[in-house]
Amino acid sequence: MSAAPARAAPRTPLAPAFVETLRGLFGDRLHLGEAVRAQHGASETHFAAAMPDAVVFARATEEVIALVKACAAVEVPIVPFGAGTSVEGNTTPVRGGVTLDLSEMNQILSVNREDFDCTVQAGVRREELNLALRDQGLFFPIDPGANATLGGMASTRASGTNAVRYGTMRDAILSLRIVTPHGRDIRTARRARKSAAGYDLTRLMIGSEGTLGIITEVTLRLWGIPEQISSAVCSFETLAGAVDTVVQTIQLGIPLARVEILDDVQMKAVNQYSKLDYPELTTLFFEFHGSEHAVKEQVAMVGALARDNGGGEFRWSNLPEERAKLWKARHQAFYAATAMRKGAIGWPTDVCVPLGRLAECINETKQDLEKASFPAPILGHVGDGNFHVIFVIDPNNPAEHKEAEALNQRLVQRALDMDGTCTGEHGIGLGKQHWLVRELGEDGVDMMRTIKRALDPKNLFNPGKIFAD
Amino acid sequence: MSAAPARAAPRTPLAPAFVETLRGLFGDRLHLGEAVRAQHGASETHFAAAMPDAVVFARATEEVIALVKACAAVEVPIVPFGAGTSVEGNTTPVRGGVTLDLSEMNQILSVNREDFDCTVQAGVRREELNLALRDQGLFFPIDPGANATLGGMASTRASGTNAVRYGTMRDAILSLRIVTPHGRDIRTARRARKSAAGYDLTRLMIGSEGTLGIITEVTLRLWGIPEQISSAVCSFETLAGAVDTVVQTIQLGIPLARVEILDDVQMKAVNQYSKLDYPELTTLFFEFHGSEHAVKEQVAMVGALARDNGGGEFRWSNLPEERAKLWKARHQAFYAATAMRKGAIGWPTDVCVPLGRLAECINETKQDLEKASFPAPILGHVGDGNFHVIFVIDPNNPAEHKEAEALNQRLVQRALDMDGTCTGEHGIGLGKQHWLVRELGEDGVDMMRTIKRALDPKNLFNPGKIFAD
Numbered sequence: 001m002s003a004a005p006a007r008a009a010p011r012t013p014l015a016p017a018f019v020e021t022l023r024g025l026f027g028d029r030l031h032l033g034e035a036v037r038a039q040h041g042a043s044e045t046h047f048a049a050a051m052p053d054a055v056v057f058a059r060a061t062e063e064v065i066a067l068v069k070a071c072a073a074v075e076v077p078i079v080p081f082g083a084g085t086s087v088e089g090n091t092t093p094v095r096g097g098v099t100l101d102l103s104e105m106n107q108i109l110s111v112n113r114e115d116f117d118c119t120v121q122a123g124v125r126r127e128e129l130n131l132a133l134r135d136q137g138l139f140f141p142i143d144p145g146a147n148a149t150l151g152g153m154a155s156t157r158a159s160g161t162n163a164v165r166y167g168t169m170r171d172a173i174l175s176l177r178i179v180t181p182h183g184r185d186i187r188t189a190r191r192a193r194k195s196a197a198g199y200d201l202t203r204l205m206i207g208s209e210g211t212l213g214i215i216t217e218v219t220l221r222l223w224g225i226p227e228q229i230s231s232a233v234c235s236f237e238t239l240a241g242a243v244d245t246v247v248q249t250i251q252l253g254i255p256l257a258r259v260e261i262l263d264d265v266q267m268k269a270v271n272q273y274s275k276l277d278y279p280e281l282t283t284l285f286f287e288f289h290g291s292e293h294a295v296k297e298q299v300a301m302v303g304a305l306a307r308d309n310g311g312g313e314f315r316w317s318n319l320p321e322e323r324a325k326l327w328k329a330r331h332q333a334f335y336a337a338t339a340m341r342k343g344a345i346g347w348p349t350d351v352c353v354p355l356g357r358l359a360e361c362i363n364e365t366k367q368d369l370e371k372a373s374f375p376a377p378i379l380g381h382v383g384d385g386n387f388h389v390i391f392v393i394d395p396n397n398p399a400e401h402k403e404a405e406a407l408n409q410r411l412v413q414r415a416l417d418m419d420g421t422c423t424g425e426h427g428i429g430l431g432k433q434h435w436l437v438r439e440l441g442e443d444g445v446d447m448m449r450t451i452k453r454a455l456d457p458k459n460l461f462n463p464g465k466i467f468a469d
Numbered sequence: 470m471s472a473a474p475a476r477a478a479p480r481t482p483l484a485p486a487f488v489e490t491l492r493g494l495f496g497d498r499l500h501l502g503e504a505v506r507a508q509h510g511a512s513e514t515h516f517a518a519a520m521p522d523a524v525v526f527a528r529a530t531e532e533v534i535a536l537v538k539a540c541a542a543v544e545v546p547i548v549p550f551g552a553g554t555s556v557e558g559n560t561t562p563v564r565g566g567v568t569l570d571l572s573e574m575n576q577i578l579s580v581n582r583e584d585f586d587c588t589v590q591a592g593v594r595r596e597e598l599n600l601a602l603r604d605q606g607l608f609f610p611i612d613p614g615a616n617a618t619l620g621g622m623a624s625t626r627a628s629g630t631n632a633v634r635y636g637t638m639r640d641a642i643l644s645l646r647i648v649t650p651h652g653r654d655i656r657t658a659r660r661a662r663k664s665a666a667g668y669d670l671t672r673l674m675i676g677s678e679g680t681l682g683i684i685t686e687v688t689l690r691l692w693g694i695p696e697q698i699s700s701a702v703c704s705f706e707t708l709a710g711a712v713d714t715v716v717q718t719i720q721l722g723i724p725l726a727r728v729e730i731l732d733d734v735q736m737k738a739v740n741q742y743s744k745l746d747y748p749e750l751t752t753l754f755f756e757f758h759g760s761e762h763a764v765k766e767q768v769a770m771v772g773a774l775a776r777d778n779g780g781g782e783f784r785w786s787n788l789p790e791e792r793a794k795l796w797k798a799r800h801q802a803f804y805a806a807t808a809m810r811k812g813a814i815g816w817p818t819d820v821c822v823p824l825g826r827l828a829e830c831i832n833e834t835k836q837d838l839e840k841a842s843f844p845a846p847i848l849g850h851v852g853d854g855n856f857h858v859i860f861v862i863d864p865n866n867p868a869e870h871k872e873a874e875a876l877n878q879r880l881v882q883r884a885l886d887m888d889g890t891c892t893g894e895h896g897i898g899l900g901k902q903h904w905l906v907r908e909l910g911e912d913g914v915d916m917m918r919t920i921k922r923a924l925d926p927k928n929l930f931n932p933g934k935i936f937a938d
Contacts (some may be wrong), residue, residue: 004582015716035590101741112825113825114720114824115823115825117823157663157664163663169662170669180912183913184912186910186916187909187910188913189890190890190895191882192821192823192855193821193823193853193855194628194886194890194893194894195626195893195895196676196819196890196893197890197891197909197915198897200626200675200676204669205672206669207668207669208668223722227722251583253693287745289721291766293766294762294763297763304852331604352661352662352664353661354586355582355583356582384662386663416659420660420661421661422666423664423665424663424664428666432769434665436667440658440666441656443654445667446653448667448668450923451668451673
């Protein structure tokens with residue numbers, strides 16, 4: 001059962017000679033057994049599994065090049081795979097072939113403290129990177145929740161809780177090392193903070209979901225750990241009050257580092273799952289970065305706005321443990337939601353609308369969800385106009401699946417009607433292919449297809465993604 | 470005489486039937502006379518002129534589509550033209566054809582105050598936009614100095630004095646309306662602040678210098694006019710002291726809105742041209758944006774850093790007239806430089822390096838310039854690692870041209886050796902084509918060419934730019 005059934009094209013098993021080639025390249029890092037293949041074919045969310053024919057674990061760009069050349073010679077697809085935390089079926093190998101697991105490419109290659117950048121292999125995960133940077137007073141802010149790999153985050157143009165202040169992966173990447181479908185090794189840019197040198201290959205690769213090139217190294221902008229970090233939490237009687245607080249904060253130019261909304265349903269789930277006792281009302285989680293004075297001023301201003309919009313107590317704190325508690329609860333929100341029902345799975349949606357339409361969009365969505373026959377908490381990165389609903393459904397109940405699908409259709413249509421996008425940060429993958437056409441028109445998507453055909457004429461890189469058959 | 474001689478391919482005059490088609494489309498907005506053609510074939514800087522065969526002034530996207538279809542039918546090139554302020558020969562019609570002047574597409578189509586965005590026709594200039602926005606408490610920060618059109622700024626991925634705080638055109642554009650080489654009308658994105666919907670067509674078009682699509686509308690992010698704006702100016706005994714002040718400021722995370730360096734030679738030129746009496750030493754111009762308290766704190770911190778690095782009096786002011794004086798002087802720097810010698814022209818260079826290498830790069834450049842036989846002031850957007858030298862040369866002296874060329878070669882090589890870029894914000898145009906290959910390698914540029922061929926198979930959109938013959 002699936003919103004976007006895995007359209008597995010008929011295919012033949014891998015030729016023995018090709019398997020021997022892979023074994024020669026990867027030795028015992030070639031996996032043909034069902035367990036490893038199944039693990040790389042499963043989805044975190046509601047997509048049907050589809051097995052790759054083989055899984056290889058690469059450790060160097062040179063191995064990726066050799067793999068690409070071997071696959072190209074016999075026209076076998078390649079699906080790059082990081083932490084497997086994407087949620088639109090982005091890594092599901094719907095055409096089989098080889099899944100290239102990059103998680104063992106986990107070396108931090110250089111940290112340039114003076115330049116505020118670093119270069120990492122694509123399989124480095126964001127939490128490990130931040131642990132390694134901490135001693136140098138640096139951090140990498142982009143935080144999609146899951147402990148994803150940097151290569152995966154680049155591939156889906158991820159963002160998350162800090163994007164309101166620090167931007168998305170689009171903004172935080174200086175350069176990529178990629179392997180093309182012809183097995184060429186390209187560095188898309190140098191390390192300068194800005195450049196006007198020809199087409200923006202870096203941005204073309206970011207968000208292309210492995211369909212144009214395989215990212216093997218990522219050069220990231222870094223930031224200094226702020227002098228002061230404070231967090232705050234505030235509950236609201238009405239959803240509109242919470243959203244208006246955020247919109248007014250942004251409009252005043254107050255540089256929030258993070259601001260997340262969790263509705264009453266999500267707060268109940270969080271309390272249960274994380275053993276917390278927050279009021280079960282629509283709630284905002286905040287984080288403020290800056291000098292001591294600047295943070296104090298920001299907290300006071302936002303606190304006043306919250307009060308004006310019917311917020312309850314504005315509980316702020318400078319304590320790292322308070323902050324950790326808050327963000328741990330936020331990061332577990334997806335698992336907390338799915339834990340609301342035994343045996344349920346979570347289907348996270350993802351829309352983003354212009355800021356002035358956000359309250360209206362969330363309100364209408366909330367009303368639509370009132371009729372739902374399953375829990376459907378709302379949470380989101382409201383400072384960007386981006387929010388999610390998590391449909392907590394029984395995977396064995398087709399009626400619930402159909403109902404979720406209809407709710408999602410209405411949600412995305414609502415966002416498009418407000419000149420928003422069908423995906424703020426999860427990507428197109430399998431789940432949003434038809435919406436991409438609705439959002440940008442046939443001509444826009446045709447321009448993308450033209451680029452895909454030109455760069456990957458045999459359609460071997462993550463085939464079946466982004467573009468509908 | 471030219472650093473990059475206009476490689477005018479042999480061509481035939483426009484066919485009479487095609488001219489009649491153009492006249493039918495544009496009436497008296499079709500220009501065949503020498504004066505208008507010459508005006509569109511000249512360069513602001515050191516590039517040889519090359520005449521278009523015709524100039525048309527469009528007023529609507531529909532006219533651009535009709536023009537593209539007419540030109541495609543007979544394979545006549547089209548060169549889009551905004552304010553003509555680009556400096557790498559980006560609009561020089563080296564293959565002749567039709568120059569499409571977009572300056573009459575100067576309507577502000579919508580301002581969405583609540584969403585902090587606006588949509589303008591491509592020919593709107595940035596100063597006119599800011600005048601129109603002021604009453605609503607909004608502004609558009611990107612400021613390349615010249616009063617360029619927004620379409621032109623998008624095409625060259627412009628940035629300038631505010632980029633250290635607000636980013637470049639890459640960051641400030643939400644969406645573009647473009648006409649493709651096949652005459653299709655595409656909107657590259659919706660108005661959401663972020664999106665993960667397929668390939669980033671918006672970023673692919675930004676910086677593509679009219680070679681992939683003709684930009685007819687631009688949707689821009691806007692910002693609220695800050696509560697407090699202060700400016701400051703400070704002279705330094707040494708160039709290193711000035712650069713170190715900036716680098717330390719950035720490293721401390723102090724959110725400067727603008728920071729510009731002008732060396733002793735440039736300050737002398739500015740004083741003469743703008744009738745000012747600044748000390749003729751390396752000087753930093755600053756601007757601070759924020760709340761009253763935040764700006765006060767920033768000014769104090771940066772003032773202290775300047776003192777530590779041998780800065781003189783840190784003259785700061787909240788007065789708009791002081792600020793206007795400062796930025797007028799900065800904006801006239803190019804004209805001030807060329808005015809240093811009667812009959813001279815200015816050749817502005819443009820490199821950008823990782824922040825930690827900036828002092829070294831500027832210092833080595835300054836030493837190299839000491840031997841120059843003409844004035845060569847340095848100025849730049851130091852907060853981004855980006856700076857320019859202006860070679861003030863006699864256009865009729867081939868030896869000076871050759872000398873400037875050699876200095877420029879050494880400058881760009883120095884920047885590349887430091888993992889920087891051959892152009893921070895001016896683009897490739899005619900002047901940096903070979904450097905693009907040195908910067909990204911044959912494979913990187915080949916990927917760009919593949920995209921160009923796929924989207925513009927007849928090579929009709931601004932041919933001869935970005936890619937060397």
